[in-house]
Amino acid sequence: MGAVMIKCPRTGEAIPTGMKADRESFRRSPVFFARTFCSSCQSNHEWFAREAWVREPEEKWGLLGAAFALP
Structure with a gap:
């Protein structure tokens, strides 16, 4: 599960919406307004x-990066 994010139209920063979802479920969800x-x-x-x-949570990316690290 990860945080659903949007881009602030004023600052351009990524901000959390307060929602949690996995990528596939969120991609398949019906279009909604919030x-x-x-x-x-x-x-x-x-x-x-x-x-x-x-x-996605940072620890998942850390593990993925370690898996592809060169010796």
Whole structure:
């Protein structure tokens, strides 16, 4: 499970929506509309699911990177 993220239209920063999902389930979910408070610019953003992505937990990426590290 990872955090569903959107891009702040004011700052361009990736911000969490407060939702959790795995990539495949989120990709298959019906299109929906939501609002999220942005801690980056202190305002609410309206967004559609197609504008969001799932950021996997950092530890998963650390393990994946270690698997491909050169000796």
